[in-house]
Amino acid sequence: MSKLILLFTITVGFPVFSQSDEVSACSYCTSLEDALVEPKRVKHLDLSAKGLKEVPKELSQFPFLESLDLSENFIYEINFKSLRLPSLEQLNLSKNPGFNTFSIDGINRSLPELAHLDLSNTNCLTVSPELAKCVNLKSLNLQNNSIQYLPNQLESLDKLTHLYLGNNQLKQLAFLEGIWNLKVLDISGNKDLSLNQVGVFFLLKDPLENLIISCDDYLAKGVPNVFEALQMETLTIKNCAVEGLNNRLARNKALKSVVFDEVTVENSKRFVDWANRMRNMERIVFKNMETPTLLDEITSVKVMEFENCTVTKKSELKDVKPRIQIIAKGTDIVDGNYIGNAKIADVENSSVQAYSSEILMSDEMINNQLSPISKQREEVQFVSGDAKTMIRTENTIFDIPSEAFLTQSGQIYTGEVKVVVKEYMDPLENALTGMPMVFRTDERNEVFSSAGMLDFRAYDDKGNELAPNPENIIQVEMNDLQPSQNSNFYTFDETTNNWEEAQAPVSSGIAERKKRILDSLNRLSAGQVTGFQQVPIYLDLAHKRSRKDPYELSISVYKGRRTSVRKIKDFTPIIYTSNADQQWIARGKRWKIDTMITDETKNLLKSIKKDTKRSQKRWEAGRKMNYYGFPRVIKKLQLSPNIENDNYTMSFEYRDTVHRIPVVPSFQGSIRRIQAKERSNFKVFQKAQKEAQKERDLVEKYEKTVLEEYAKVYRERRAQELAEFPDQEAASREYLRFGLSSFGLVNCDYFSRNVPDKYLALDSVGVDRDGQTIRVPLDVRNVYLDDNVFLASTSNKVPVFEKKRTIIFFLIAPFEIAIVKGWEQLKSGLFRPKVERVPISSVDSPSDIKRKILAVGNE
Amino acid sequence: MNRLIALFGLLMCCLYSVAQVRVFNGSVQELIEAKDSVQPIEVYPASDDPYPFLEEGMDELVHIFMSETKDIAGKHPDELEESKNLMLIAQLATTAWKGTQYANAKKWRALTKHFQRAFNRSTSKFNYTKEFSFRIKLVNNKGKRFYCDRKAGISSLDLYEGRKPKGLTKEEKEELPDPIPLAYFTETDLLKQFVRELKRNRVLIDLKRGRYACVGMSIELDERTVHKNRIPTARVVVILGARRLRDLRIKKQEVEPARIN
DSSP states (O other), X not given: OHXXXXXXXXXXXHHHHHGGGGGTOOSEESSHHHHXXXXXXXXXXXXXXXXXXXXXXXXXXXXXXOEEEXXXXXXXXXXXXXXXXXXXXXXXXTTOTTOOTXXXXXXXXXXXXOOXXXXXXXXXXXXXXGGGGOTTOOEEEOOSSOOOOOOGGXXXXXXXXXXXXXXXXOOOOGXXXXXXXXXXXXXXXXXXXXXXXXXXXXXXXXXXXXXXXXXXXXXXXXXXXXXXXXXXXXXXXXEXXXXXXXXXXXXXXXXXXEEEEEEEESOHHHHHHHHHHOTTOOEEEEESSBOOSOGGGOXXXXXXXXESOBOSOGGGGGGSOTTOEEEEESOOOXXXXXXXXXXXXXXXXXXXXXXXXXXXXXXXXXXXXXXXXXXXXXXXXXXXXXXXXXXXXXXXXXXXXXXXXXXXXXXXXXXXXXXXEEEEOOHHHHHHHTOOOEEEOSSOEXXXXXXXXXXXXXXOXXXXXXXXXXXXXXXXXXXXXOTXXXXXXXXXXXXXXXXXXXXXXOOTHHHHHHHHHHHHHHHSOHHHHHTXXXXXXXXXXXXXXXXXXXXXXXXXXXXXXXXXXXXXXXXXXXXXXXXXXHHGGGSSXXXXXXSOOXXXXXXXXHXXXXXXXXXXXXXXXXXXXXXXXXXXXXXXXXXXXXXXXXXXXXXXXXXXXXXEEEEEEOOOSOHHXXXXXXXXXXXXXXXXXXXXXXXXXXXXXXXXXIIHHHHHHHHHHHHHHHHHSOSOGGGOSSEEEXXXXXXXEEEEEEEOOOOOSEEEXXXXXXXXXXXXXXXXXSEEEEEETTTTEEEEEETTSEEEOTTSOEXXXXXXXXXXXXXXXXXXXXXXXXTSOBOEEEEOOTTOOHHHHHHHHHHTTTO | OHHHHHHHHHHHHHHHHHHHHHHHHHHHHHHOOSBOOEXXXXXXXXXXXXXXXXXXXXXXXXXXXHHHHHHHHTTSSSOOEEEHHHHHHHHHHHHHOOSGGGTOHHHHHHHHHHHHHHHHTSBOSOOEEEEEEEEEEOEEOTXXXXXXXXXXXXXXXXXXXXOOOOSOOHHHHHHSOOOOBOEEOBHHHHHHHHHHHHHHTTOHHHHHTTOEEXXXXXXXXXXXXXXXXXXXXXXXXXEEEEOTTTTOOOOHHHHSOOOOO
């Protein structure tokens, strides 16, 4: 009985104790190190923009991983055979330039539950038919590639509902015939694709909800008849210029919503006429564009939505019919006042109303004079002033050129420099340290939503502060906490206690880097650019273990192309060549080693034999048909006559090492017979060489013509992308890159201009877990974790964002904090907050306190 | 009992043979050079004078044979040369293997693999070797009977024509004329024997057509045949080296290594 009780105690107690470790482990991880703390707990792993060249081997340790983001890396291929992620549903491989989409063999076995696959922006030319084996695939994104055709095997993807094929070079969509559950289809930006030709496929797709197309003549002059009958709810027109659209669309009764994305309206009057004829259309959406004028004349729709648009005539919106609901996201629709992400519903009296954009906060917050609860830990390093060095902190890399520091008198300082860096990368830590977060202007007080903040100071050996040398500016690369937003740069003026807008110095290396990328791109051959591969037939080397003649070797050819390549059809990413110049070696000939067999040679041959057997066994167990892809244990097997030594030199690559063995053909008989045989053998060798040369010429010609065309397109695109890439690298998503033109506090932010949903007043007394009452002070700090922002406000008017994660905390004793987590607690407590006590000590750093705060409630 | 003796004898033969191989391999390992060197064969014309091998040894005979071999192959551009390593191997072979191996072709063939492996230890300009061995008679008995008489003291070879007189009295012995000693073979005669052996071993035609590039030779007097009732013989080991790729003419671009596998 006692044993049973003990067992029960362990079973029940274990999860309770184990939860205490959950602080350090993460389920949504952005680094591999964090994820490996407790791999079984990890569900989402974001390894984007880490500069990866290959997939980390540790990935197989995450059995419950559901989503994996490998975007914006340099991954060329993934060996799915060695990867096993049984729960993975979402895989993002976008922006891996040159990713080999043919290297996905075994994806179905490796990722059996894969439902969402993103291969956009990889410059791929097609995808492997292997993809069709991913039977659970629901969403496939192949946008912004160079795809001309897709394999028909994809029609077996029965569960595919979302297919994005925008900005490719598709000519036909034959494989769509077999996909029946498609809900969203994007075929915009495919110039060679005629809507008239592909329209019939859509007709058959009953579940199609959203079709994304770009304009062509048919859409303007007369859409195909099938568009009248299509049962789709939304039609998205993307990336083109229109005057007005065809009236035939008005006959489509199912069409409820039309979205215009990056569209230029050339004739507003015709456009409005068309919109008013669309009687069934309930919603018109403008995205990423300049809106047409005469919007007030549109009467047919119920909802008018603007998303990241520039409204040409804002005054018109006042005259929009009152029953029309206007929704503006990221769009300034009001004259004079900025309203970001504002939802304006129930427009009254034909005018647009906006909430006040001011957020109430405490005076200390406004004056940037909040008292710190804890001090941020500083990192001290010593560098030489006259040498180029690099400093790496947790989130930032400082590339310090030589002679980067000036003394107070303006002279270059070359001695030892003490560098002190403080990083402010977390809203909770910012709130604890009382970081200045308000940017005061004459009209209003803006709160920063920090994308990253740092305090960089340098001192000479006597402790005097140093200034930056404008000629040799320190380049900074900092993790971007708000990558979806463009950041501005501000420096903190300690005399006025206010931030000053600073022009972020452009990183000096950008132009050079761009040039280097372009140069390297142009230097690559067409084959390298397009990922073209030549696979020769497989030659196998066997060592005959015989006591009589241990010198004997035999070489055999495996199944594969024996006849030389005579013609290459159109574009082919892989060519299986006949390997003509070497397969003569194996034509019924045995070879003898023409040197002493050392232990080394013996071991080498034994090891080759073992590896060959092993790999063949594995291969044959997996797939029995295709011998082209036979595993090659030895590579680059060459055999050429060595006249000087009167034998042949056999060289091959095995385990990345080139081995050379002198050999002779194992002919028997007199010298007359042997010499005659050698002559005829040599003729075969010469013939094979000629054949191989022909094959090489053919491939070379193919590379110069067909592949070069593909490569040209690729290079042009890449050059264009590079040219369009903003010079200010601060806009770069993964890192903020800037030059440090002044020392001290530097902030990389945009303004948090979200209007609070409402304000709450906290009771002056709260209740802790034990039911004891706690006095709530007037000053409280609210941390909004999603926006990386914090506000210090009075407790009787706390701004509330209902859909955002929040933590409110206040000091109840010199070494004790009380926290309120989430709005739910406030609601349930009827403004009398339920608080949790967090004891702190004077030596606690902000990150220590943060850990304690986050641990509360998880216990 | 007889069987046991036979078995024991066979075992001893085997052990002896293995020991010989070990001696040969051991010597080769120590003496052979990694890079073979060749030198032109000296011209050494054979005369009609008898070849007194007991006084002159076998070195001169080697030179004569080598010179003759060169003469046979000399018409061709691929001239025959003397290979140092081949000479060494031939020499080691004559010293290592004694007894019946030279007479038995089958046994000799079994030995060739040891030559080949010995030869693999060095690099040279040829890769095919033809080894053969034979015995040559050094004394001419003209096909007649002869006998050995160590007491006569007329001939240094102690070999004389005819039958050995037996059962004679002292007087009769004194009356007897001096026995006629057997004469040495002349150099030309020895050469004829050598050429006949070349022909017999089927190398003469190939040699004439210049198919062989190098030669090594060793001659050793069989001490067991001297001063006995036997014709003195010498064991000869000849090793010829040929270039397998003699007829290959490679242009530069054809030698380029082939591409990927």
